[in-house]
Amino acid sequence: MFSLEGITTNVQDWLLMKFNPTMALAIECVIVILLSISLFAILGLVLVLMERKVAAHIQIRLGPNRVGPGGMFQTVADTLKLIMKEGLTPDKADKFLFNLAPFVVMMVGMLLLAPIAFAKNFQIWDINIGVLYISSVSSLSVIGILMAGWASNNKYSLLGAMRSGAQIVSYELSAGFAVLTIVVLTGSLQISEIINAQQNGWWIFKGHIPAVIAFVLYIIAVTAETNRAPFDLAEAESELTAGFHTEYSGMRFALFFLAEYINIFIVCAIGATLFFGGWMPLHIGNWEAFNHIMDYIPSSVWFMGKTFFLIFLIMWFRWTFPRLRVDQLLNLEWKYLLPIRNMFLKEYITDVLTGVTSLLKGMRKTGYYFTHSKEIITEQYPDNRATLLMSDRFKGEVVMPHDANNEHTCTGCTACELACPNGTIKVVTKFETSPEGKKKKAIDALVYRLELCTMCNLCIVACPSDAIKMAPNFEHSVFDRTKLTKVLNQPGSKIREGIE
Amino acid sequence: MYNQTEIIKDTSELGADGELVINMGPQHPATHGVLHLVVTLNGETIKKIEPHLGYIHRSIEKMCESLTYRQFIYVTSRMDYLSSHINNLGCALLVEKGMQIEVPDRAKYVRVILSELTRIASHELWLGAMAMDLGAFTPFFYAFREREMITDIMEDTCGARLTMNYIVPGGLMYDIHPDFQKKVKAFITQFKSKVTEYEDLVTNNVIFQSRTKGVGILSAEDAISYGKEMNQSIRIIEQLIDNIPEGDFVGKTKNVLKLPKGEFYTRVETARGEFGVYVVSEGGTTPHRIKFRSPGFSNLSVLNHISVGSKIGDLMASMGTLDLVIPDIDR
Amino acid sequence: MELKEKIAGNEPFPGIVHDTPGGGIVVSTFDSIINWARSNSLWPLSFATSCCGIEMMSTASAKYDFSRFGFEVARASPRQADVIIIAGTIVNKMAPVLKRLYDQMADPKYVIAMGACAISGGPFFYNTYSVVKGADHIIPVDVYIPGCPPRPEALLHSLISLQEKIKLGMTREQIRGEFKG
């Protein structure tokens, strides 16, 4: 059975044996810092890929699948590119704050890692006010966002940052209430004790209705706090282009991008700890054998499993719901999550019930598509080229068919040139002398400028001798525009006998 | 290090009394193209909207004056490209009216069916784009699944997916594809089975409802009427699809079309309103003057009226329901 | 087109594997890794002026799905985009805006001219007073894809061509020279 429990003790013993205690502590700090940074990078890569795959499957398509096996390296490529990309700073921006903001957001994420128990006895800092620490530090991220919005000197950024400020500050409250429920149930603020209290059943099961309501509150509040749809007003793509990070590019944008996913991970990890017992395996009353089997699964797997389940839930929300409007967002918080409005209980309950039913209906639909991969309708273009079903009528380009003797049927009557509305076709004629000495008009070149052609078919209809037709070719992309001017008659070709 | 006055001066340059003036567009995801809105805001509340046009003004009307009556139809596909068939139909009807060309029944039936299919396709796109404006990305993909079936039908018969140029004065450019009826019926079955999906995800969703309810004066009813229109289109297609008469697909026309001297006007109902063609002819092969009455332009003019006092988010909702196609406005 | 064949299509990762006892080592150059990353992570700017934009939307839709190549992260802010797909007509009034958008993008940036309008003015080539006769009069274009509009597969083809071009790591002039030879 693999477990992380022993590793920390072993490392500590070994370090203490080799160095003096101060030194050992310093080395431990370095190790922890390195570990958390790499955890960040890996989590970022995995979560972004996961999001893209989940989105794709909900949206009946395949998602990234060409870079590396199954698209595994997609996010690696993205990250590398972002690192290598130019980082712009707008001219009138407040340079210092502008550059600082992404690091503040990132740092908050880092700080929040400290009290999370990744496995049994595998925790950076088991502080005795763990829950308080989390609520206070997590509200710091709004400072980074406000900084970014203000320093960018961009009105969209400013609006986005302001929205984000209002949102995070108000949703802190209901998140706090939800967390307090568990604190009251446990009687402690320490993360390890909260987990230990769930030894014989997770709070979501044994906490009855209060815990369930608290969980729902918590999920809604943290979705809002991490600026995720349906609460992604701070970025609201269709309204504010990219919200507070509109002006960011390159590495600094990557930090914001990463921080979003790290924050999701953290809030889900905390959710899993508070409501689903963290690394605690699933134990049911006195089913000894069952509990024993469950114990065999390593605690880190339990923790990650629960966390990723919650992450999936939040992603599922994002790809199902429309965004709320800014006043509705605050209404939801102050009137429904914290019902301090003077409202009849009946009205409140019916409102909540109808709302939740309609949302669940939507989630059922998207969930159906997520689980039914046979509904995916994606055609994989470059791979399916050979079998690509295309209408033979498709107007892709004008061609002039030639037969085996390199003969065509174009008489050079210029009907197509006259019919063409934008001068795509030019007929260049010459006079040929036949063996009998008669002069005859023939084409020298039928110049066709594919770059201009609108595929309107008028030339084909106009042609009296069916010399040209539409071909369903479409792979015309070139690096050089001059390549798109073509001569349709093949070199050395001539008109077929008997065509006048 | 930090010059506060500079930043404040810069943001207050355009507005007074704490108003914030933002330029939405010409490149902005919600304007569906290159509309430019100068929005005056007080906090999040809209005080004034001023649309700036012309970022896609392609001088189509002027251009048509130098194109023959056969040629000018194809340009109209590029105006309201989501109702390209219907635009083409309007122009063809004008020429037919002016020259008293008989159109065979078969062509008439096919024209109507194709126009209704275009209308459905346009509304499908509207549904997806509207949902996207409101922040839900998934309905777009579901709506496009059905839309792709229509574009497939179009590709089979007309040879193009978006800008068809299939309707010509006197009838159709060529006959329908042998599979046409089969495919249209398959589409109808599929569409009917998927309507509930849109309802679950979009129209019945509580967030969607609260975002569109009371926004502007048009939105909520508009959303419903689009749905009604799609069902109506399906009904029309169902009635016609089995009864397409045999016969010619194009009537007899002269080689060179000349409209008699005078003024002509026709109108058709596109996916977003009434489309009118007005031609002044001097008796030549090209129009002397041509004017299109495009629905988008009139629709846009209500935007300021319905949005003042609402939030930025509402602007997206009302712009979504107006279903603007910018080249149709600018022409 | 030998050039395109030279850069063998879809290697999962650039480099050569040297077999050593107990495994292998991938040997590669920094340049080719960067080019690999850049070519596989082309984020388009959501920019469309007219009809071709609808086909761009179709390319994003489930049936064609350009997310398979990692193109689906369409950014609304030019700062974060890598490739600008000029989907539609550029008119005189829009031209300065397009230039500005291009300037706002962070390097490296690429341009695809989609459709007849963006390549040359297309349907609006003659008798119009307001259409720019080709977007390459305003900003440099990397790949041209004709059609009116090009079908979604054609847009995918142009994106793949762009990937190949990036993997090649050559400048426009060099590529032009190679093709002539």
Ligand code: SF4
């Ligand atoms: S298809 Fe139309 S635009 Fe193209 S060459 Fe023929 S007439 Fe001209």
Ligand code: SF4
């Ligand atoms: S090339 Fe054709 S389809 Fe594309 S924008 Fe121009 S007119 Fe529209």
